[in-house]
Amino acid sequence: MNRPSHSTPAPSSDTLAPALFVSPSGRFHLDPGTGEAVASLPPRIHAAFERDALAGLLQLGASELATPLPPSLAFGRELAHLFMARLCATPDLAAQWDSLELAAPQAELARLLAGMPPMVGAEYVDLACLSTLWDDLLGQARAQIALSDGDVAAWLAHQHPSWNLLGRVCFHLAENKANPDVPFAFLATYAATVSQQAKVQHLPLGRALQEYAGEANSEALLRLLMPVHKASEQCPWLAALVASGAIFHARAWSPREAHQFLQNVPLFEANGIVVRIPDWWRPSQPVRPQVRVNLGEKAAGLGLGAMLDFNVSYALGEETLSDAEWAELRAAGSGLVRLKGRWVEVDQARLDTVLAHWKQVQRGIDDGGDGVSFLEGMRLLAGVGAEGAASPALDAAGADWSRVVAGDWLRGVLDELTDPARAGRLEDAARPGAELKAQLRPYQQDGVRWLYLLNRLGLGGCLADDMGLGKTVQVLALLLLAKRGGDPGPHLLVLPASLIGNWQAEMARFAPGLTVLVAHPSALPSKALAALPAERYGEVDVVLTSYGSLTRLPALRETRWSIVVLDEAQAIKNPGAQQTRAVKQLHSRVRFALSGTPVENHLGDLWSLFDFICPGLLGGAKAFGAFVKRLEQGEHAAYAPLRNLVRPYILRRLKSDKRIIADLPDKTEVKAYCALSHAQVGLYQAAVQALQEQLGALDGIARRGMVLASLMRFKQICNHPAQWSGDGDYAPEGSGKFARLREIAEEIAARQEKVLVFTQFQEMTAPLHDFLRTVFGRAGLVLHGATPVKARKNLVEQFQQESGPPFFVLSIKAGGTGLNLTAASHVIHFDRWWNPAVENQASDRAYRIGQKKNVLVHKFICRGTIEEKIDALIEAKQGLSNEILEGGAETRLTEMSNDELIRMVSLDIHSAALEK
Known part of the structure; x- marks a missing residue:
C-alpha cells in the first residue's frame, strides 16, 4: 500500500502510526505507518487491507470489535460495524441473501459523518460517499461469502461469534396498554423454522427446552443459548431471570423494569441477541426532557466583543414544556414516564444537576447584566467548553440532558455563514459592481457574500477553496466593497514573497481602483522601506508585504489595520515560529486567512490558524493540546462539537464538487x-x-x-x-x-x-x-x-x-x-x-x-x-x-x-x- 501524499516532506521519524486516509475518488485506504509503529496494528488487519480496502473495513467492523484502534481506524470500524449490525438484523438472512437489498441508513451515516475524526482526505467524504461505501461493503460481503461456497452462516461465524446465526434468540418488548400498572410485556423467542415463504417463525424460548431435549441435542441448545449466557454475565438482572427460569416465560413489566431493559439494548445486540422494541425508543437517542438554553435571540454589538442574551427553559424534543408540565415530570420520579401521550426517559438526579448548572450560569450573567460573550456563546452552542474541551461543569452524561440552541438573531447569522447562498438579503450590498473588472461565478459570489458578512459582523474566517477556484478575486471584491461602504482601510495583505507579483498583477487587472503600496524590497530598497513612516501606510487602500518583511518592519505591526488577509496561511501553522508571532501581533478589526489545504483535518494547524482569525475561540494552546490528547486516547465523541464550532468560519469548496466543476472552464x-x-x-x-x-x-x-x-x-x-x-x-x-x-x-x-x-x-x-x-x-x-x-x-x-x-x-x-x-x-x-x-x-x-x-x-x-x-x-x-x-x-x-x-x-x- 502506498503512503498517501502529504503537504510536507516525508518524516524521518519511525513513529508514524497506521491510519485510514481517503483518496479524491472517495475510497478508503490504509496508510500502514512506519517503523515500529506498524506493529501497533495486528498483522491480520494489515493483511486484510493489503487484499482490498473494503476487506480491511469489514475486518475492522466484523472481527476487531475489542481491538484498540487509532481514531481514523475506529471511525472505519464504527461504519463497518453499523453495516454488519444492519446486515445481521435482516430476518432470515440466509434465505434472502441472493436477492438482499440493504438500504444505507442515512440518519446513522449523517451521525457518523458529523463525528468523523481528522484524517487525510476527509474533505472528500460526504453522505453520498458513505452511501456508496455502504453499497460497496455489501458487494464485498457478497464476494467473500461466494468464496465460502455461499454459506452465509459459515462466513458470519468466521468473522466473529456475535454475527453467527446461532445467536437467533430474540428479546421482545411491547406496550400493554390494557394494564396501566404493568404497561409493558416481555417475551424471549428463538427462530425455530423457516416457512415456505422464507419467513422466520419465532417460538417462545421455553419451547427450546422441549425441542432440544435429550443429550444428543444438548450441544445445539448450548449454541442457541450462548448469547443469552454471555449477556447475563454482564447484566445482573438478566442473570437472575435466567437462573430462575423466568427468561423462558412471558412477563408483564412495570415502567421501571422496561426502562432497565431498554438501557441494556446495546449490550444484548453486542452479544448477538436480536432485540425488538417499540419504535419510539432509539437506544442512541432516547426521548428525554431537556433543559434548553436559548442564546442570541438578539445581540448587543458586533464581532468577537458582541454579547448574546441567555434564557433557560424546558423542552421535550422541539416542543417547549410549561412550568406545570415540568413539575409533573419532577413528581413522576425517574425511569420511563408517560408525558403528553408518550413514554419518555427521566433521570431526576441528572436533570437536577443540569438545571442547577444552567441556573447558576444565568445568575452570573444576570449579575453582569450584559449577557454571554460571542465566543463563549459559540463554544456553548457547539458543546465545547471554555478551554476547547467538553464543559467541565457537565460530564458527557449530564450534557445529554441539556441542549443549547441559537436564538433568532444568532441562528440567522449562522445559517448565512454555513451556507452563503442563503444570504439573499445581502445580494445587492455584497455585489462589487463595475469596480471589479471580472465576472464572478455563482460560487464566487457566495464566497464574497460570506466574506462580506463576516467583515460586517467583525468576525474572522478562513477561505479555504481549492487552488484555482479564485480566492484572490473574491478577496479583491471584498476590499472594493469595503471601500465603497466607507471603510477607508488601510488593509494589509501578508503573502509569501513569491506571490507578491501575482497579487500585484491580479489587483492591476481586476481592481485597478484600489491604491496599493508594496512594502517589500522588490518594490522599494530596503533602507527606504525601513525609513517609511507608518503614516504612509494610511494613505493607500491596500498594503502588500511578505511574512519575512513583517518581522523586519515594526511599523507594520504598529499600524491599525481594518482588514488583514494572510495568503497561504499554512505559513502560521507553527505557533512558535517568528513569523507566526509577528502575524499575531498585528492590530486589526477583522482577520482573514486564505489556504487551499484542508486545515480542518490537522488539529495543531487548526488551533494556530484560529488563534489568528478568531483569538480565544479554541481556548489556549495548552488546554487545546490536552483536548487533542484526549481525542487521540479515545474520546472521539468530541470531534463533532469541535467541527461544529469551527464550521461557520471555514468556507471550503472543492473542484471535485459537481456544483462547482460544472461552472468552471475545462x-x-x-x-x-x-x-x-x-x-x-x-x-x-x-x-x-x-x-x-x-x-x-x-x-x-x-x-x-x-x-x-x-x-x-x-x-x-x-x-x-x-x-x-x-x-x-x-x-x-x-x-x-x-x-x-x-x-x-x-x-x-x-x-x-x-x-x-x-x-x-x-x-x-x-x-x-x-x-x-x-x-x-x-x-x-x-x-x-x-x-x-x-x-x-x-x-x-x-x-x-x-x-x-x-x-x-x-x-x-x-x-x-x-x-x-x-x-x-x-x-x-x-x-x-x-x-x-x-x-x-x-x-x-x-x-x-x-x-x-x-x-x-x-x-x-x-x-x-x-x-x-x-x-x-x-x-x-x-x-x-x-x-x-x-x-x-x-x-x-x-x-x-x-x-x-x-x-x-x-x-x-x-x-x-x-x-x-
Missing part, C-alpha cells in the same frame, strides 16, 4: 511568479554584462549564435544556478522557482491530486524529481528523450492508476505530445518554451478526452527577468496571427537591435530579488 491558466535567489541575481547580472560586452564585436550568424547561447544561459540561471554551473548542487534554497514549486506542490500533495511538471531541459528532470519526492513523500516518474519507447506505455499506465505516483516530470520534447495523462489535474511549466502552441500541446496531455476534473496550468515566470518580458511580449501578440510567433520568441530576439536586446534581458533587481 482548463484554467495562471502565472506563477517567482523571485531569484541572491546567487541567481549575481549570475544573471554577470550574464547580462557578458552579453553587452560581446554584442559590439559580433554580427551576422556569429551574433545570432551568441544571442541564442545567452538566452539559453538566462533560462538556465532562472531555473537553478547548478544548471548553468553543472556542479550538480541543486539545493532548493538556491532557486526561487524551487521555492514556488514547493508551495504549489505542497497544496497538490495535501489534496492527493496529481501533477505533470514540464521542462525543456533533460538535465533538469532528475533534480526536479528528487526535489518533488521530498514534498510528496514518495517517488514519482520521469520521462525524457533517453527514456526507451517501450517503457513509456508502462510509465503512463502507472501514473493513470489511482494509487500510482503523484507526479510526473517530463521533458517537453519527449512528453509534450502523444500521451494520455488525465490522472493529473495540474500542469506546471517549470521553464517556458516561449511558444504558446508547444506549451498548449503539453498541457493537453492532461486536458483531453477522458479528463473529468478541472485542469489548472501553472506557468512559472521569474520576475524582473527576460522571462517576464517575453511573457508580456507573447501576451501582446496573442490577438494577432499565430505566424508571428511561429518561429519562437528566441528568433525574434536575435533580430532586435543591441539596445533593444539589452533592455529586454536586463534585470529589474528590486522586482527580481528573493526576499522572505
Whole structure:
C-alpha cells in the first residue's frame, strides 16, 4: 500500500502510526505507518487491507470489535460495524441473501459523518460517499461469502461469534396498554423454522427446552443459548431471570423494569441477541426532557466583543414544556414516564444537576447584566467548553440532558455563514459592481457574500477553496466593497514573497481602483522601506508585504489595520515560529486567512490558524493540546462539537464538487511568479554584462549564435544556478522557482491530486524529481528523450492508476505530445518554451478526452527577468496571427537591435530579488 501524499516532506521519524486516509475518488485506504509503529496494528488487519480496502473495513467492523484502534481506524470500524449490525438484523438472512437489498441508513451515516475524526482526505467524504461505501461493503460481503461456497452462516461465524446465526434468540418488548400498572410485556423467542415463504417463525424460548431435549441435542441448545449466557454475565438482572427460569416465560413489566431493559439494548445486540422494541425508543437517542438554553435571540454589538442574551427553559424534543408540565415530570420520579401521550426517559438526579448548572450560569450573567460573550456563546452552542474541551461543569452524561440552541438573531447569522447562498438579503450590498473588472461565478459570489458578512459582523474566517477556484478575486471584491461602504482601510495583505507579483498583477487587472503600496524590497530598497513612516501606510487602500518583511518592519505591526488577509496561511501553522508571532501581533478589526489545504483535518494547524482569525475561540494552546490528547486516547465523541464550532468560519469548496466543476472552464491558466535567489541575481547580472560586452564585436550568424547561447544561459540561471554551473548542487534554497514549486506542490500533495511538471531541459528532470519526492513523500516518474519507447506505455499506465505516483516530470520534447495523462489535474511549466502552441500541446496531455476534473496550468515566470518580458511580449501578440510567433520568441530576439536586446534581458533587481 502506498503512503498517501502529504503537504510536507516525508518524516524521518519511525513513529508514524497506521491510519485510514481517503483518496479524491472517495475510497478508503490504509496508510500502514512506519517503523515500529506498524506493529501497533495486528498483522491480520494489515493483511486484510493489503487484499482490498473494503476487506480491511469489514475486518475492522466484523472481527476487531475489542481491538484498540487509532481514531481514523475506529471511525472505519464504527461504519463497518453499523453495516454488519444492519446486515445481521435482516430476518432470515440466509434465505434472502441472493436477492438482499440493504438500504444505507442515512440518519446513522449523517451521525457518523458529523463525528468523523481528522484524517487525510476527509474533505472528500460526504453522505453520498458513505452511501456508496455502504453499497460497496455489501458487494464485498457478497464476494467473500461466494468464496465460502455461499454459506452465509459459515462466513458470519468466521468473522466473529456475535454475527453467527446461532445467536437467533430474540428479546421482545411491547406496550400493554390494557394494564396501566404493568404497561409493558416481555417475551424471549428463538427462530425455530423457516416457512415456505422464507419467513422466520419465532417460538417462545421455553419451547427450546422441549425441542432440544435429550443429550444428543444438548450441544445445539448450548449454541442457541450462548448469547443469552454471555449477556447475563454482564447484566445482573438478566442473570437472575435466567437462573430462575423466568427468561423462558412471558412477563408483564412495570415502567421501571422496561426502562432497565431498554438501557441494556446495546449490550444484548453486542452479544448477538436480536432485540425488538417499540419504535419510539432509539437506544442512541432516547426521548428525554431537556433543559434548553436559548442564546442570541438578539445581540448587543458586533464581532468577537458582541454579547448574546441567555434564557433557560424546558423542552421535550422541539416542543417547549410549561412550568406545570415540568413539575409533573419532577413528581413522576425517574425511569420511563408517560408525558403528553408518550413514554419518555427521566433521570431526576441528572436533570437536577443540569438545571442547577444552567441556573447558576444565568445568575452570573444576570449579575453582569450584559449577557454571554460571542465566543463563549459559540463554544456553548457547539458543546465545547471554555478551554476547547467538553464543559467541565457537565460530564458527557449530564450534557445529554441539556441542549443549547441559537436564538433568532444568532441562528440567522449562522445559517448565512454555513451556507452563503442563503444570504439573499445581502445580494445587492455584497455585489462589487463595475469596480471589479471580472465576472464572478455563482460560487464566487457566495464566497464574497460570506466574506462580506463576516467583515460586517467583525468576525474572522478562513477561505479555504481549492487552488484555482479564485480566492484572490473574491478577496479583491471584498476590499472594493469595503471601500465603497466607507471603510477607508488601510488593509494589509501578508503573502509569501513569491506571490507578491501575482497579487500585484491580479489587483492591476481586476481592481485597478484600489491604491496599493508594496512594502517589500522588490518594490522599494530596503533602507527606504525601513525609513517609511507608518503614516504612509494610511494613505493607500491596500498594503502588500511578505511574512519575512513583517518581522523586519515594526511599523507594520504598529499600524491599525481594518482588514488583514494572510495568503497561504499554512505559513502560521507553527505557533512558535517568528513569523507566526509577528502575524499575531498585528492590530486589526477583522482577520482573514486564505489556504487551499484542508486545515480542518490537522488539529495543531487548526488551533494556530484560529488563534489568528478568531483569538480565544479554541481556548489556549495548552488546554487545546490536552483536548487533542484526549481525542487521540479515545474520546472521539468530541470531534463533532469541535467541527461544529469551527464550521461557520471555514468556507471550503472543492473542484471535485459537481456544483462547482460544472461552472468552471475545462482548463484554467495562471502565472506563477517567482523571485531569484541572491546567487541567481549575481549570475544573471554577470550574464547580462557578458552579453553587452560581446554584442559590439559580433554580427551576422556569429551574433545570432551568441544571442541564442545567452538566452539559453538566462533560462538556465532562472531555473537553478547548478544548471548553468553543472556542479550538480541543486539545493532548493538556491532557486526561487524551487521555492514556488514547493508551495504549489505542497497544496497538490495535501489534496492527493496529481501533477505533470514540464521542462525543456533533460538535465533538469532528475533534480526536479528528487526535489518533488521530498514534498510528496514518495517517488514519482520521469520521462525524457533517453527514456526507451517501450517503457513509456508502462510509465503512463502507472501514473493513470489511482494509487500510482503523484507526479510526473517530463521533458517537453519527449512528453509534450502523444500521451494520455488525465490522472493529473495540474500542469506546471517549470521553464517556458516561449511558444504558446508547444506549451498548449503539453498541457493537453492532461486536458483531453477522458479528463473529468478541472485542469489548472501553472506557468512559472521569474520576475524582473527576460522571462517576464517575453511573457508580456507573447501576451501582446496573442490577438494577432499565430505566424508571428511561429518561429519562437528566441528568433525574434536575435533580430532586435543591441539596445533593444539589452533592455529586454536586463534585470529589474528590486522586482527580481528573493526576499522572505
